[in-house]
Amino acid sequence: MGFAKAIGHTNSLQAELWALFEGLSLSWKQGFEKVFVRSDSKQVVDLVNSPSAASSVLSLVHSIHRLRQRSWATFVSWIPRNNNRPADAMAKLASFSDVSLHVFLELPLGVDLLLHND
Helix, strand or coil: CEEECCCCCCCHHHHHHHHHHHHHHHHHHCCCCEEEEEECCHHHHHHHHCCCHHHCCCHHHHHHHHHHCCCCEEEEEECCHHHCHHHHHHHCCCCCCCCCCEEECCCCCCHHHHHHHC
8 A cells, every 4th residue: 555645835844744644544544453663754754753742842843743643553664775676666656736645555556666676
């Protein structure tokens, strides 16, 4: 399962935080009890894993913290960008003119090969 969503013009930190928030929200709605997230943004991983995430001035960090405090297990870890090509390919599937969330129940063509090589 995967997703894509256009969020408009923003900086890379906000885009990565939105991706994490949307991914965790979707996982919760699907009833997952344990979620492992791999992000190529060291800054995001450090922010959401920080003991001060609950009191972060960044609203998305605070929202992500609240999601992670629910009755489930979430693990957020850093991986190098070149090991995260499937996620980058999924992010590029979002249409900039459509801000709705697109959920993929099957891997889109081309992403399956990237995932296999990952």
